[in-house]
Amino acid sequence: MSDYYDVIVLGAGGAGLMCAAVAGQRGKRVLVIDHADAPGKKILISGGGRCNFTNIHTAPDRFLSANPHFVKSALGRYKPADFIALVEAYGIAFHEKALGQLFCDGSARQIVAMLLEECAKGRAEIALGEAISDIAHADAHYSVTFGARAASAPALVIATGGPSIPKMGATGFGYDLARKFGMKVVEPRPALVPLTLGGDETLFRELSGVSADVIARCGKTAFREAALFTHRGLSGPAILQISSYWRNGQPIAIDFLPSNSADWLVQAKRLKPKASLRSILATTLPDRLAETLSDRIALPGDLASQADKALTAVAQRLSSWQFHPNGSEGFAKAEVTLGGISTADLSSQTMESRKISGLYAIGEAVDVTGWLGGYNFQWAWASGWAAGQAL
Ligand code: FDA
Numbered sequence: 564m565s566d567y568y569d570v571i572v573l574g575a576g577g578a579g580l581m582c583a584a585v586a587g588q589r590g591k592r593v594l595v596i597d598h599a600d601a602p603g604k605k606i607l608i609s610g611g612g613r614c615n616f617t618n619i620h621t622a623p624d625r626f627l628s629a630n631p632h633f634v635k636s637a638l639g640r641y642k643p644a645d646f647i648a649l650v651e652a653y654g655i656a657f658h659e660k661a662l663g664q665l666f667c668d669g670s671a672r673q674i675v676a677m678l679l680e681e682c683a684k685g686r687a688e689i690a691l692g693e694a695i696s697d698i699a700h701a702d703a704h705y706s707v708t709f710g711a712r713a714a715s716a717p718a719l720v721i722a723t724g725g726p727s728i729p730k731m732g733a734t735g736f737g738y739d740l741a742r743k744f745g746m747k748v749v750e751p752r753p754a755l756v757p758l759t760l761g762g763d764e765t766l767f768r769e770l771s772g773v774s775a776d777v778i779a780r781c782g783k784t785a786f787r788e789a790a791l792f793t794h795r796g797l798s799g800p801a802i803l804q805i806s807s808y809w810r811n812g813q814p815i816a817i818d819f820l821p822s823n824s825a826d827w828l829v830q831a832k833r834l835k836p837k838a839s840l841r842s843i844l845a846t847t848l849p850d851r852l853a854e855t856l857s858d859r860i861a862l863p864g865d866l867a868s869q870a871d872k873a874l875t876a877v878a879q880r881l882s883s884w885q886f887h888p889n890g891s892e893g894f895a896k897a898e899v900t901l902g903g904i905s906t907a908d909l910s911s912q913t914m915e916s917r918k919i920s921g922l923y924a925i926g927e928a929v930d931v932t933g934w935l936g937g938y939n940f941q942w943a944w945a946s947g948w949a950a951g952q953a954l
Pocket residue numbers: 573574575576577578579596597598599602603604605606608609610611614615616617694695722723724725727728731732733734735736737897898899925926927928936937938939940941943
């Protein structure tokens with residue numbers, strides 16, 4: 564015997580819980596199914612346990628997708644202010660850390676508890692810890708078999724996220740399901756992910772633990788934030804951000820002195836002619852980084868012994884240091900997934916499939932990827948809300 568609902572949501576992450584709460588509070592009978600033993604696991608580990616739950620600078624140009632216009636409708640109808648109002652209504656204290664990123668003062672658990680309370684208000688049922696063994700579509704109904712149970716509904720929402728961090732239960736399940744229903748999937752790739760260095764650049768791994776405020780560039784895209792050297796290569800916010808734009812084989816340019824003018828080294832020569840490049844760099848950069856960069860540049864003698872032209876060339880090299888990553892740390896370390904269920908097959912207003920009535924996809928499962936800094940949760944809330952209103 565199959566239990567009957569109005570909506571079955573697959574995945575109890577941020578997007579699935581928001582969708583279930585909204586649809587439930589609109590009077591729909593909702594079942595959420597998740598194979599994990601607890602809901603919102605990625606919310607719990609996000610933002611170092613404090614969940615960077617939105618970004619007040621949310622705008623469509625901070626999202627990557629094969630169709631950059633797709634996000635506009637959902638983001639325009641459910642804004643950071645809407646989620647902030649919910650957070651405030653629950654008395655959850657928060658603060659802006661940097662660059663519009665809002666974090667809980669206390670714990671990410673408060674966000675999960677809030678979403679569960681919202682689901683409870685909508686009488687949404689949440690079934691956890693059972694693997695989904697079958698999904699069938701016949702007579703305008705979706706039937707889902709999970710554990711020893713079966714449920715059916717005229718609407719099915721794919722909210723199973725992307726494959727980043729598989730050890731937390733992340734899977735490509737949503738993609739397989741979408742393909743089964745004839746939807747296209749844009750090739751999934753790890754994003755917001757550390758990059759690895761090899762060959763001649765392996766030496767930089769010795770700087771593991773050193774960080775600096777830089778501008779990281781790939782093609783026309785640039786981010787000014789911290790970069791961190793690791794035992795495998797490069798990480799830190801600037802690198803995670805640029806990794807979403809990086810393709811295998813492309814170089815990444817790092818400006819190690821983003822506040823300096825083009826002639827700063829020539830001016831330094833006038834002020835401190837007896838200084839070495841290393842000592843001058845060490846006034847701005849961490850010692851070990853100053854040492855490695857000056858060793859590589861191998862400028863002999865003091866600044867006074869160099870022609871202005873040579874110093875300008877060194878400054879130029881330091882402002883556009885070329886790294887050639889040989890890969891990334893992959894889905895095991897990626898915060899999100901680029902690509903996913905093609906937006907071409909979905910309505911941007913409702914998140915429903917254009918071809919198959921009653922089939923919806925939301926959150927990270929869809930080919931929409933935000934920048935680092937709360938944007939991905941804002942997409943999860945906004946797309947979940949859009950579907951929840953339409954169901
Ligand atoms: P999400 O992955 O959260 O949920 C999918 C759910 O589906 C999971 O509960 C999973 O168990 C379930 N599922 C998967 N396969 C299934 C199957 N076969 N059967 C049944 N259930 C299945 N973003 C941000 O904006 N601010 C931040 O601070 C962070 N920090 C952060 C840290 C780390 C370490 C990571 C990995 C990621 C972040 N993110 C983030 C990204 C953010 O966590 C992510 O974009 C959202 O959680 C996506 O929400 P979804 O609900 O779409 O998927």
